[in-house]
Amino acid sequence: MPIPTRLVLLVWTAVLTACSSIVVQTDVSYDARYSATVLDVYMPPPSDAPRPAVLIVHGGGWHDGIFRSSMEDHARRLAEAGYVTVNIEYRLVPGGGEFPHAVQDCFCALAWLRGHASELNVAPDRIAGLGYSAGGHLVSMLGTAASAEVVAPDCEAGPAAPLNAVVSGAGPQDMTKLAQADAVIQFMGGTSAAMPERYLDASPLSYVAPGAPPFLFIHGNADYFVNIDDHSRRMQDALRAVGASAKLVEIPGGGHIWNNAAGDWELPLTSLDTPEAQIALVDFLDHAIGPVP
Amino acid sequence: MSGELALIAAAAAAAAPPAETITTAAPAAEQLDVYALSLGIPSTDGWRGGQLTLERYFADYRIAVGAAAELRESAAGDYTGMRIGSALQVRRFGQEKPYLSVLPRGSMAGWFVGAAVHVDTNVMHDDVDSRWLASTLQLGVSAEVGYRIAPWRKLIITPTFGAEAHHDFDLTGRLPGWNKYGLTGGLELGWLF
Secondary structure, eight states: OOHHHHHHHHHHHHHHHHHOOOEEEEEEESOTTOSSOEEEEEEOSOOSSOEEEEEEEOOSTTBTTOOGGGGHHHHHHHHHTTOEEEEEOOOOBTTTOTTTHHHHHHHHHHHHHHHTHHHHTEEEEEEEEEEETHHHHHHHHHHHOTTOGGGOOOSTTOOOOOOSEEEEESOOSOGGGSOOOHHHHHHHTSOTTTOHHHHHHTOGGGGOOTTOOOEEEEEETTOSSSOTIIIIIHHHHHHHHTTOOEEEEEETTOOSSOEEETTEEEETOOGGGSHHHHHHHHHHHHHHSOOOO | OHHHHHHHHHHHHHHSOOOOOOOOOOOOOOOOOOEEEEEESGGGGGGSEEEEEEEEEETTTTEEEEEEEEEEEEEEETEEEEEEEEEEEEEEEOOSSOTTBOSOTTSSOEEEEEEEEEEEEEEEEETTTTEEEEEEEEEEEEEEEEEEEEEETTEEEEEEEEEEEEEEEETTSSSOOEEEEEEEEEEEEEEEO
């Protein structure tokens, strides 16, 4: 790399670091049994009062190839807005992440966060989950399936109470409604025809019950991988039917990994990345888990 | 006999009118259309709005300068979001007589490269709680390559591919600004005049 380019990059990095008041701890293990089960903690400037926190779960079809770095800008942005954010990795497929292991890992990460609440100055009853695609599915499970035996974690951090609020971006809510793509079959360990009960066990919709936390769904209405009607709308209806709060931001023309931008289709720009979703997200968090101190 | 034929031929030649001299002037240069009005098809996704672009062509330089305006519903469900956008763009056409064009030589058709700056803003309303939420401002730059097809009369079809970078500002200051980068694909349908 030429020296001037390197110099410019160094200066730019220094400027960014100086401007950011966020402290980041990376690769913190939340379950020592596996190398994949690590997380990054983004700490906002110190505060006297305990702060709300957001557990961030990346997507990628539960499959090896997309990691928590894909959610790093969300973690940093919410931390700069005053939330303690925890951006987690979990076991993927192949590599041990087949259902229910990925869900169990996420419960372990949530239990780890609650267990370290005082150390991180987090209010343990003000923790939201934010995920996109497979991550939207996993945070929805964290919101609804905490008492389900089939996904009960066996890690040292122990079982976890449900999230206090859930933001699911294009998350599958009924696994039986997903197309039988390789990623789905590999995650589930078989087809829906061969194991229908297992698909229901993996569906957040199966666990909706009174007392569910408030949900915000963010979903493009041109999403051909995870259909808005089959997933977010049905889940919203089910939650409202049991008296839970559930809102939906529908992004017109939004796909799963592309969106409208300045008259073009932009890739990768998910519905979660749109200004509209970001406005609704922070407003929802402020109301569901309280404003930041 | 041959002498009679020669006389008849000479008489006929004398009686015939002089051959008309046809002169053809050089063809006049065809008038090029210098304006194009196009609708961005991606912006019509869901048929909840659109983006119109007006271009002015400077044939001597093979450059078209354009201005775009966008208005569309950008959020629905339990929210109402409206996005208003504008852009300035420049395109440099590279072919004198491109394929897939019925337009005269030197028209704004065929391969081009372009660049644009965008400014977008939006407003959001929470319809469940009847509250206005924050607004954002988005500043972006983009570069593109495209091929304008002119298959019939003055109809133009313009697919483009490119890259975009934009910075989003939360006008309330609740969220810090952030940068987003992506690849873009566009398709315009328009008319020359």
